[in-house]
Amino acid sequence: MxxxxxxxxxxxxxxxxxxxxxxxxxxxxxxxxVARAAGINVSSATIRSEMVALEREGYLMQPHTSxxxxxxxxxxxxxxxxxxxxxxxxxxxRQKVSRFFEQVHCEMEEMLERTSSLLSELTSYASVVLPPxxxxxxxxxxxxxxxxxxxxxxxVVLADGTVEKRSxxxxxxxxxxxxxxxxxxxxxxxHSHPLGGVTVTAASxxxxxxxxxxxxxxxxxxxxxxxHDRVFVGGxxxxxxxxxxxxxxxxxxxxxxxQLVVVSLLRDVLERGLSVVIGAEHGYxxxxxxxxxxxxxxxxxxxAGAVGILGPTRMNYPQALAAARVVGERLGQRLxxxxxxxxxxxxxxxxxxxxxxxxxx
Amino acid sequence: MxxxxxxxxxxxxxxxxxxxxxxxxxxxxxxxxVARAAGINVSSATIRSEMVALEREGYLMQPHTSxxxxxxxxxxxxxxxxxxxxxxxxxxxRQKVSRFFEQVHCEMEEMLERTSSLLSELTSYASVVLPPxxxxxxxxxxxxxxxxxxxxxxxVVLADGTVEKRSxxxxxxxxxxxxxxxxxxxxxxxHSHPLGGVTVTAASxxxxxxxxxxxxxxxxxxxxxxxHDRVFVGGxxxxxxxxxxxxxxxxxxxxxxxQLVVVSLLRDVLERGLSVVIGAEHGYxxxxxxxxxxxxxxxxxxxAGAVGILGPTRMNYPQALAAARVVGERLGQRLxxxxxxxxxxxxxxxxxxxxxxxxxx
DNA sequence: TCCTGGCACTCGGTACAATCGAGTGCCAGC
DNA sequence: GCTGGCACTCGATTGTACCGAGTGCCAGGA
Numbered sequence: 001m002x003x004x005x006x007x008x009x010x011x012x013x014x015x016x017x018x019x020x021x022x023x024x025x026x027x028x029x030x031x032x033x034v035a036r037a038a039g040i041n042v043s044s045a046t047i048r049s050e051m052v053a054l055e056r057e058g059y060l061m062q063p064h065t066s067x068x069x070x071x072x073x074x075x076x077x078x079x080x081x082x083x084x085x086x087x088x089x090x091x092x093x094r095q096k097v098s099r100f101f102e103q104v105h106c107e108m109e110e111m112l113e114r115t116s117s118l119l120s121e122l123t124s125y126a127s128v129v130l131p132p133x134x135x136x137x138x139x140x141x142x143x144x145x146x147x148x149x150x151x152x153x154x155x156v157v158l159a160d161g162t163v164e165k166r167s168x169x170x171x172x173x174x175x176x177x178x179x180x181x182x183x184x185x186x187x188x189x190x191h192s193h194p195l196g197g198v199t200v201t202a203a204s205x206x207x208x209x210x211x212x213x214x215x216x217x218x219x220x221x222x223x224x225x226x227x228h229d230r231v232f233v234g235g236x237x238x239x240x241x242x243x244x245x246x247x248x249x250x251x252x253x254x255x256x257x258x259q260l261v262v263v264s265l266l267r268d269v270l271e272r273g274l275s276v277v278i279g280a281e282h283g284y285x286x287x288x289x290x291x292x293x294x295x296x297x298x299x300x301x302x303x304a305g306a307v308g309i310l311g312p313t314r315m316n317y318p319q320a321l322a323a324a325r326v327v328g329e330r331l332g333q334r335l336x337x338x339x340x341x342x343x344x345x346x347x348x349x350x351x352x353x354x355x356x357x358x359x360x361x
Numbered sequence: 362m363x364x365x366x367x368x369x370x371x372x373x374x375x376x377x378x379x380x381x382x383x384x385x386x387x388x389x390x391x392x393x394x395v396a397r398a399a400g401i402n403v404s405s406a407t408i409r410s411e412m413v414a415l416e417r418e419g420y421l422m423q424p425h426t427s428x429x430x431x432x433x434x435x436x437x438x439x440x441x442x443x444x445x446x447x448x449x450x451x452x453x454x455r456q457k458v459s460r461f462f463e464q465v466h467c468e469m470e471e472m473l474e475r476t477s478s479l480l481s482e483l484t485s486y487a488s489v490v491l492p493p494x495x496x497x498x499x500x501x502x503x504x505x506x507x508x509x510x511x512x513x514x515x516x517v518v519l520a521d522g523t524v525e526k527r528s529x530x531x532x533x534x535x536x537x538x539x540x541x542x543x544x545x546x547x548x549x550x551x552h553s554h555p556l557g558g559v560t561v562t563a564a565s566x567x568x569x570x571x572x573x574x575x576x577x578x579x580x581x582x583x584x585x586x587x588x589h590d591r592v593f594v595g596g597x598x599x600x601x602x603x604x605x606x607x608x609x610x611x612x613x614x615x616x617x618x619x620q621l622v623v624v625s626l627l628r629d630v631l632e633r634g635l636s637v638v639i640g641a642e643h644g645y646x647x648x649x650x651x652x653x654x655x656x657x658x659x660x661x662x663x664x665a666g667a668v669g670i671l672g673p674t675r676m677n678y679p680q681a682l683a684a685a686r687v688v689g690e691r692l693g694q695r696l697x698x699x700x701x702x703x704x705x706x707x708x709x710x711x712x713x714x715x716x717x718x719x720x721x722x
Numbered sequence: 723t724c725c726t727g728g729c730a731c732t733c734g735g736t737a738c739a740a741t742c743g744a745g746t747g748c749c750a751g752c
Numbered sequence: 753g754c755t756g757g758c759a760c761t762c763g764a765t766t767g768t769a770c771c772g773a774g775t776g777c778c779a780g781g782a
Contacts, residue, residue, distance in 0.1 A: 726781080731777105735771085740765100743764090747759095
């Protein structure tokens with residue numbers, strides 16, 4: 001009964017009209033408006049009866065009798081899945097993207113941060129950028145630096161230019177030389193290895209060194225698994241404009257402040273292979289009135305984080321999908337060019353990426 | 362005429378009553394309410410005539426005839442300067458602060474970030490934490506790490522545990538050994554020197570090394586001056602609750618997103634030696650309806666950043682002042698204990714800091 | 723059978739008046 | 753110089769009427 005897959009063609013057209021108009025106006029849409037919409041050639045009366053059916057099937061709802069209809073989450077879902085293809089960015093936006101990726105030249109973090117701003121600017125919603133996981137990242141350098149007599153800092157430089165660190169409590173006082181020796185051993189063991197899989201086989205002659213190395217290794221392990229719980233959130237201020245109830249804004253922002261929640265939301269979406277999550281589809285109560293559009297970022301086919309857009313459920317899906325996809329793709333290329341050691345390093349202004357052409361015209 | 366300094370005692374009492382009540386209720390305050398307030402022993406009629414005077418002198422205003430009065434920026438200013446002393450934190454809050462500083466144990470950035478959350482939680486406003494400037498920071502380690510054939514990363518570890526980095530474009534391909542040699546020279550030159558004042562005197566034998574060193578030095582200089590344009594903003598979601606117009610929220614958040622603006626605002630306030638800035642007193646139009654409370658953070662008497670609270674002009678100043686002051690002070694101590702090399706490093710759970718006692722009971 | 727125009731009905735939004743009440747300014751009197 | 757009293761203002765609330773967008777239903781026509 002609720003077989004979703006195919007709504008009768010006319011119903012689909014009506015649903016599309018309702019969603020499109022509601023996205024634009026934020027006002028409940030009445031049968032007359034739908035009748036006037038392009039591609040609909042039946043009277044408003046007919047549309048009314050169809051709308052009753054759509055409502056019964058859960059695609060639409062009425063805020064109150066004698067008002068127009070607004071889409072339900074299910075309605076949006078159908079719209080996104082069946083009625084709309086990715087959409088294309090406008091020329092202005094496309095230019096913004098191009099210019100951005102031509103000009104940006106900086107550390108990883110700053111790049112992600114700015115990408116996040118870009119995405120937010122393109123769509124007028126908040127955006128989220130999830131950095132590549134460190135599990136697979138290759139260490140370029142590992143170093144122990146003494147901070148105090150009993151505190152050392154483990155500094156790891158990854159191939160992508162990221163630097164991670166962690167302070168280590170050395171229960172007892174440790175000599176500079178011991179630290180240095182440990183640092184050398186660590187560097188040798190970790191260099192060019194993925195962060196997750198560093199081991200030190202043989203013991204050195206000095207048990208004090210071994211002790212420090214062991215401590216550092218466990219810290220390294222923690223880094224590998226933990227450190228990627230960061231996201232870059234862009235343009236939260238635009239959320240205030242997208243909603244009208246101040247409490248909604250407050251609740252959504254509060255959720256966005258909890259990086260952990262955002263990270264797991266994004267990961268979850270990615271794992272489920274989705275690109276859009278609407279309203280209650282994710283489990284977060286505070287984000288009930290939000291939708292999230294996600295696009296993966298990949299470097300040479302390997303997953304390397306994601307970009308996301310967070311807006312009201314009545315967001316402009318085609319546009320958001322297009323923006324996320326394009327920015328995700330370009331970001332992947334950019335990461336590849338700038339940071340991947342196998343590539344030609346210094347990024348030139350113009351590079352037509354070698355294609356894996358995807359119906360983008 | 363507008364001599365501010367002294368309002369007649371009774372006027373001052375009335376002003377105080379109005380401000381206090383308005384801070385609590387956000388409703389215009391009428392003469393009857395004031396008459397009922399503690400410490401006021403005159404009739405509402407008398408108060409009315411005094412209020413007329415206060416309004417004429419610019420301390421109060423009426424949203425419309427036949428409404429109560431609300432304070433102007435000038436009114437708040439007088440309240441803060443003359444009518445209120447710092448205030449004391451409630452026991453619950455004080456406990457939160459203590460527990461926080463006992464438990465927190467992590468890198469600099471995370472500590473600042475969390476401090477920011479703490480401050481926001483204490484006050485229910487947004488908070489801002491300005492990290493210590495790097496100008497004076499002492500380098501613990503300087504390192505060059507090759508990322509690609511023509512790209513190297515300059516990694517600097519500071520005594521406070523901060524790590525800064527900057528990628529360097531080496532116009533031409535550079536050998537690992539050259540990089541290593543340059544790295545060693547840099548480290549020697551920079552170790553234990555303040556970031557701002559690193560120089561390399563003698564040339565090495567190898568011009569290629571010298572070239573790389575020169576590039577790195579200039580990058581180092583940039584780092585010293587630029588890198589501190591960061592702030593940690595906490596609890597922006599609470600702003601949504603503090604204002605009621607959604608556009609205000611949006612404007613304020615947008616301003617908060619521009620780190621640069623926030624940094625210069627804070628620095629400006631610090632330089633002017635103020636601890637409170639109200640409404641139009643700072644020059645930022647978008648923050649017209651905001652007030653900022655700032656407290657310096659100092660480590661052993663040296664300025665080391667600041668903490669700030671950003672809320673509506675009708676914020677609870679005594680509480681905010683107290684919170685900022687206490688957190689700023691504790692943060693300074695904490696930074697000292699954790700990161701200052703001259704101190705006893707490993708921070709134990711209980712340390713009665715040696716005081717510089719300040720009327721805190 | 724399905725679509726359509728027509729019709730009665732619903733109900734939120736707006737406009738308007740009446741009322742209420744918190745608050746004011748002014749003034750005569752203590 | 754303070755106070756109580758009084759007339760007045762004006763936003764907020766309530767009630768009423770009305771408009772109009774929108775609905776559901778139905779009889780008639782392709």
